Amino acid sequence: MNSIGFLMPQKLGFNESDVSEVSPCKRFVHYKKILGRGAFKDVYGGFDRVSNTEIAWCQICIEDENTMKSSSNEEKLCFEAVLLKSLNHKNIMKCFSYWVDKKNNTINLITELFSSGSLRYYRQRNGNIDAQTIKNWGRQILQGLQYLHEQNPRIIHRDLKGDNIFIDITTGEVKIGDFGLATFMQEGPLCTVVGTPEYMAPEYYDEEYNELVDIYAFGMCLLELATSEHPYSECTNPAQIFKKVTAGIQPLALGKVKDPEVKEIIEKCLVSASIRPSAVDLLNDPFFSSKNPMEIEMERDNEAQLNNSSLISTSDSALSVEQGMVQSPMAFTVDSISSLFAVGKQFQYSGSKNNLEKVLRASSSVYESSTSEVSMNSKVTFASSSGEVHGDPGFCISRLTLSGKTLEGE
Incomplete structure (x- = not known):
């Protein structure tokens, strides 16, 4: 699924007069204001009448003239909904409900609402992110990836990037979302080439890859946070990115990473798949496993509370x-x-x-x-x-x- 740049939502509250649509079960409502828009989906702010919480209502047109005419595309969207609802981890976006609206030709997903939008939106608004924050957010992303990669069968996200990672700045929680290109890892390597070129590992183009492509993309996400630049922003089209990636040429932005520890961890993610670390390996790396006194004290306070x-x-x-x-x-x-x-x-x-x-x-x-x-x-x-x-x-x-x-x- 195409990514969306979420707008910073205002406090929605709940006002029946502002309601634009109600779910079949009458539990969820959404308002007229669109929080984000993609090629074939819109995201609205909404409200859960049962739990009294704000939610995100994602509405996908399954008969859009540009993209969604085939039944296979509809099946893929339903797969994302079923997959997302089956996952249960603190660093994975929660899906509360979904349904297909045959009358209006839409698929509807009800998920958490993220007050601060995506990591890319946050980075664009706030500039470079310091090393300590990169460590904290990176650790949470890795915990989400570990959960996905340890499922049976393993789940590969295949489109990890700043647009698909979301943050609630009030709690500091980071969660992986948008599973439109996710797939299950069966026996043997996968061979379908999908994803966003800037974040696609070299082995994608050899049409043999596994869950470690998510680690490569994770490294590119850290690079974007550290430099406020898209990976391979020096390239003007996907063909140029393809040539550089397959030739083993790393993005110019890597040379702009100021913190040596951050640069080192990014480089570990971008190596050949045969020696690339797993999510567990990275979580055990001193960069992510070590915690400063402030983090330790905060954890103690939270545990005591x-x-x-x-x-x-x-x-x-x-x-x-x-x-x-x-x-x-x-x-x-x-x-x-x-x-x-x-x-x-x-x-x-x-x-x-x-x-x-x-x-x-x-x-x-x-x-x-x-x-x-x-x-x-x-x-x-x-x-x-x-x-x-x-x-x-x-x-x-x-x-x-x-x-x-x-x-x-x-």
């Missing part, structure tokens, strides 16, 4: 809560809470008032408190039988709204 506030116990089970996933509801969700209330169960949250608010907001529940002064205490218990919200002395939440049910507190 998680240990302090991630356990919600019920009479039958325990629900784990992952902090920091503001756009992605985890185990502590509106549905899970509502189901507990529906069957009359009680559950207890252990943690501070601040962490409680974070958990509720991270789970996309609608949380309201008309009392601004709430003391930091250790426990609060939600009891469905009486509809009360209460806790230890000094801990008072006046209103809690969950899936339309308002519970009044003390």
Whole structure:
């Protein structure tokens, strides 16, 4: 699938009057404003009525006069949707739903919305990226690639580039998306030549390659981040790129990388496939495996916060809560809470008032408190039988709204 340059979305909120289209299940809506546009697809900002989160609604025309007339193309798009929905990793774009609209001749995908757009858009807007950020983002991309390459059968992205890697700058999360050219690695090498020329490894042109083509493309992504230049920007057409790549001539931008460690890791990605490292090899490389004191301290803080506030116990089970996933509801969700209330169960949250608010907001529940002064205490218990919200002395939440049910507190 052709890449899209995502525009920086404004805060969408949810306003029924702005709704342009509703999904068949009535759960998802999208607005009129287009966030991004490709050769045969548009991406709209939208809203998930169940989880109360903003989403991206990708709409692909399957009868566009330029591209999408054949049934094989439709099958490829459906394959992307099925594949994306089957993947579950923190560094892979989440797909929540998809469907084919025969009446309007479209395929629709509902995915996460990335507040900061693609890596290319971010780089164009902010200029060169420092070595520490390249290390952090690169590590996350490699973790996503490792996950893909360790599937059975292995999954090869085949179009990894800045346009297809997305970032949420508020959380620092980086995720791989756009699996339109992805494929499963069967026995023996692949031979279909697809991709974006600037990011295509030399073995593509020999028509025998494996998942290591993604590592080559990863190196080119790092090169773009480090220099703010497209790989082989000195070339004016794909034929010139082909000649240089097959001759083993590296892009001129490589000589402009200032940080020697960044340059070295890029060079490791661009070597011959026979000696090119895997995603696991690179993650074990000192460049990515070593962490500075600030990173270590942040991880400790996050772990401590998680240990302090991630356990919600019920009479039958325990629900784990992952902090920091503001756009992605985890185990502590509106549905899970509502189901507990529906069957009359009680559950207890252990943690501070601040962490409680974070958990509720991270789970996309609608949380309201008309009392601004709430003391930091250790426990609060939600009891469905009486509809009360209460806790230890000094801990008072006046209103809690969950899936339309308002519970009044003390």
